[in-house]
């Protein structure tokens with residue numbers, strides 16, 4: 439159900455752990471905020487906006503640190519996604535030869551591998567990135583896709599994020615995963631002007647796991663920013679929207695290469 443998914447994604451974006459869904463009830467666990475009352479008010483406004491017309495009833499319960507941390511950790515585990523193993527730092531996964539282990543602890547930024555759109559973008563990145571590529575990560579959140587691109591051998595990754603809080607988390611994650619030297623993290627809203635300045639015709643790969651409403655108006659600029667033969671990965675799109683997104687991509691002179699579907703989410707690898 440789209441409203442469920444949007445609210446669940448919103449809980450994760452706000453810093454919640456893996457979201458449990460039982461019937462109409464979504465449950466998530468949060469690190470203790472400095473100001474609980476304010477956090478509750480602001481979170482409600484953001485979640486209600488994501489739920490559209492569906493009225494939300496939100497209950498907050500603050501638990502002892504000990505209980506909270508057990509519950510929080512219980513929901514997260516190492517996850518295999520294509521050639522990646524995404525793991526919180528307190529787990530010790532046993533990678534297979536050739537695996538890329540991405541270590542991420544849940545913070546306020548979106549992108550722990552707990553959401554299907556992130557997993558779809560990771561699978562498509564594994565197909566799209568070649569050693570030495572110049573990659574742009576649009577809306578880097580936790581930095582997970584930029585880290586993945588660097589691990590696949592990208593020579594340089596430009597990771598742009600509009601949300602200042604997410605940037606700090608991404609910086610920590612780049613260092614934790616040993617890729618800070620090849621990923622340039624910038625605080626920026628990606629728009630046609632940013633794409634022109636970032637490098638017309640210079641990127642081999644652009645990955646953008648953001649809402650379809652953000653992606654659609656950027657397609658022509660993505661085309662210009664890519665080198666000939668460049669690849670574009672789109673994520674954050676509901677399956678219901680895939681037809682109209684493909685029409686828009688085709689009008690912007692992209693050809694479909696691979697589709698990725700998980701649950702009701704759709705992603706695509708397109709070529710210029």
Ligand SMILES: C[S@@+](CC[C@H](N)C(=O)[O-])C[C@H]1O[C@@H](n2cnc3c(N)ncnc32)[C@H](O)[C@@H]1O
Pocket residue numbers: 548549550551555556559576577578579580581582583598599600601604626627628629647648649652674
């Ligand atoms: C769905 S999250 C994706 C995070 C991560 N890349 C992943 O795949 O898990 C989308 C992120 O894009 C950021 N964002 C949305 N529109 C943006 C834009 N036009 N420019 C830069 N960042 C943007 C949001 O703040 C959010 O952190």
